[in-house]
Amino acid sequence: MRWSDFAQWGRRVSDWAVNYHEGLRDRPVRAQTKPGEVAAALPVSPPDAAESMETIFADFETIVMPGITHWQHPRFFAYFPANAAPASVLAEYLVSTVAPQCMLWQTSPAATEMETVVLDWLRQAIGLPEGFAGVIQDSASSATLAAVLTMRERALGWAGNTSGLAGQKQLRVYCSREVHTSIDRAIWVAGIGEENLRRIPATGANRGMDADALDKAIRADIADGFLPAGIIACIGGTGVGAMDDLTAIMPVAREHGLYVHVDAAWAGAAMICPEFRHYWEGIEDADSVVFNPHKWLGAQFDCSAHFIRSPDDLVRTLAIQPEYLKTHGAEGIINYSEWSVPLGRRFRALKIWFLVRAYGLDGLREMIRNHVDWSGALARRLGAEPDFEIVTDPVLSLFSFRYMRDGAEPDALNLALVQAINDDGRIYLTQTRVDGALVIRFTVGAFSATEEDVKTAGDVIVEIARNLEMPHG
Template sequence: MDADEYRKHGKAMVDKIADYMSNVRDYDVLPKDVYPGYLKDQLPKQAPKEGEPFEKIAEDIDKVILPGTTHWQSPHMHAFFPALNSYASLLGDMMADAINCIGFTWEASPVCTELEIVVMNWLCDALGLPDKFQHNRPHSFGGGVIYTTCSEATLSAMMASRKRAIDERKSRHVCGRRGLADADILSRLVAYCSDQAHSSVEKASMLCMVTLRHLPTDKDTKALRGHTLKQAIEEDTAKGLIPFFVCATLGTTGICAFDNVDEIGQVAGEFGLWVHVDAAYAGTAFICPEFRYLLKGAETVDSFAFNPSKWMMVHFDCTAFWVADYRCLENAFCINPVYLMHDNMDKSVDFMHWQVPLSRRFRALKLWFVLRSFGIEGLQKHVRQGVELAAYFEQLMASNKIFEVKAKRILGLVVFQLKNNSGLTKKLLSELLASRKLYAVPALLDGETVIRFTVTSANTTREDIEHDWKLIEETGLKVIAEDYEKCFAGECLTCSKERAAAASAASRVNQQAGGCVPMAPAIEITDEPSLDDSDVGDERKLSDGSGKRSEDSMISSELSEIMCSAGHNKNGNGKLFTPVQGAKGIIVSFRGPSMSSRPIPEMSEEGSHLEGKIGGNCHDSDDEVCSSELHGDENSGSEWESEANAPVKGKEEVSDGSSYVDSDLEIKRIEHCFTGFKQGETKKDLLRAKSYDLDSVSLSVGDEDKSYERSSVWMRTGSFVSRMGKRMANLGSPR
């Protein structure tokens, strides 16, 4: 390819890139029909012996490359953290690739070194970092360098601090005494980080052959605190170990938590530890003054790193790394073979002495292009937009009570879960990934699985957030509905685990108050053909006896799950429905495809029982709303009264020997039962500010003595979605 061909094909490639970036939201985020090793079947086993025309090579971008691509620039990419690019960055790297200098020394390419010094000073100032990190400051040995990744920065900081610690310890054993060997000191060195820190810290400790302790974080903020670090240092010092390094994280990978750098720096200063700050993702946010409160204590740290290649629209790779004393880096890495020496060594910076590798790319050029193209104000606008979109997603999530935000959102990461259900959250994520329409990844928070949702694309709009929220919401409802069906079939793993504990607890509760059993064994569901469909709508018989379950017996109406039990669970056997003596079964009537939502009034601390009536004017037509009502005493304020032994009144009819109560069923006691109570929570906490869909309920009670005095009705609510995929009320996860 000559210059003319390069111009021709280069312009075509620029058009191809622009088209891709403009239309990336139209691609599924995740590729389909790929598996490990899939590509070898699509390409020749050997490289071509003769060159191919560029047109043929370009065709394979669409045929081979894009079909197997995960589209990191897509607005629907929410996994990990951003890995952004921009046209300015791409153009800068295009020029750098053409120059293709290897800037290990100043002399190897002066502009490569000089521009890196300038842009690192610009960036230091733009982020509000201490002046001690800037090059060429009076009475300062600070400076910045561009690395590949924050993993390299953490390793370099640990290696420099290790060298400093060994030299300092050896200097104590002079004055006629035999000095300690490096290996003796190395075996006693110990580094620290939080239990939320990135895995690269652990990898660095392995490469440095030092002990690493993961310290517990604050329960609420997940931040490493100064007192925790101090306690660990004192413990290890008492054991004869040598604490030498601590890594503080600003914006942890799991939930974007921020360690307390101010406290950590003060403690580290007291004991002589090197403090390194890993702000890989969050560092870009400090270009906005309103987020710099998170930088408090930065003046106490020895090194600081973040990735412009994440959120600053400088494409990978590009990591900014500053040190307060570059001499520590040179002591750890400096080797001067004769072929790398030059006349300006004493007056210039040779960045090969600041890093593990020798060679280095001209990365400063693309960073320079971005800083000049966007300007500080343009980058601030970009960051603020990402934070605002994450806040918008958080608001949408709060609109549906089946979801719960599990950690405080500070920047562009929202961490959520299907409420109180780690297992179903895993299922939700699996379903989302299977759709290929959205990419997110899990994290562990206090042992529970949560989903991380990061705003990653520079092109993300509110419409994109709404699109992804709709997918998450609908999939969440579907997952919960499927889980309920498994519960009815006795196939739910969670149910089986809860059953044993529920049985013993239920026995005690039911003996005292006739309360509900939190979860039950399999419930046999059979059709009831003898019932008049015009009277009771879509009915299912829930039998306490044996019987084969109909394939079409799943409860699929668009409403909350309403379960009614006639009688108390006196024997504590853990059955979900235990009718009074002589009862033959229970019939729950679901009338119509849509329900009216009504708020439940505020309850007093004692108010776990409600007085009310389930019933109303129900219509047979699918287009009509079954208007069920829950009536309270209007004069009683927010506290509803209950009568534990009030009779159940209603109309008796006989069908195949079983009597049941139908229509306008007056309920004097309704128990709202939830599983998965957290310690300290009350039923009032769970019921507050929720809406429930109620339907008329029919009970099948075998009443040889026609006695209802000891009957009670309870209902349990959750979120359902019909097999038709229609939406329902937001009621909260069952577990």
């Protein structure tokens, strides 16, 4: 394929994209293929001769598309969304066409300077005070790893990267049991070790970290010769939306001189609505915060906003400056590759710029407020249905429920229900556990979801539950 052919195929792909999105409600949300079915349709060896785009595109439709779970489906109520608003998709199209490598200011000045500006737009939008600087990471997992590496280096007096961890005091990091598994992985990769991730009990309706238990754990570790390094708090836990009480955690952190990273990967987007900011009161005292515009704001995946109180600490942890990566003759410039683990960087700022301008903060706020309202209405509806129980009340647009039937083992019944719902294809849900019991999660977050889609979800859940065949006993 040559660039002279690109315009024709670009138009065709654009038309296909419009038809795809307009027809999503007619498709099952989750892929209906069996394991190995897609692989079996692919040749074992690569082709020696070039093939026509007609053939390739036909195979895309017949082989690839049946094996796609449709994350942009308006009835995708599982996990958290990975959105792709149309304006963001266009920005990604342009980025893919220009294909810049944005590791340094000099390799893409527009990308670097736009990243600085649009991250400050987002800082203002979510109500973070001046003094926080932002960088775009690929995911919250990468931002959390950067935070863990920084808290490790700060606790070790910046000796970890140079001397290694051997011979140093064993570090400790603290979190609740409600945090995302990316925290575990960051602890592994940072060399701290799973055994040194202290899980603090979660209490109360918000299932937040117990600040008194946190303080006692830190003091006990110090007495036992460990070196506390930092705390990872969650605002909107993945399971059921757990909210740590930052106003209680921050004084403990300050007393012990610990770094605090706040993982708000999903829920942070809701902070563009001032009425939801009570969930993270005290955020101004955090050392770093992450949320994902690619989840609830509509940005094309991947795009994670990482805010840091002291960028110098992050750069000191991650920056390597060989001669070939130095920008000479320009003072005060930022090289964002020194703020992240990867050296190579995509031009992610463009899609935020397009997104915020195309919909405005008011449009994005309306979407989030609608999702919260619609989710709350569905929780009330299910709670009023016989044999349904709301296990965790709505936190923003996320709640969990359970179906009960006389004579049926609850975990098996609810696992059968969620599987039957997903096999049906009209909506997509996931399960989790609350205090050991299996429950079904529901969250609204798809950019194109409507109130009718959420009402349909309620109809589907009740219909399938009533007709579910389940052996008693």
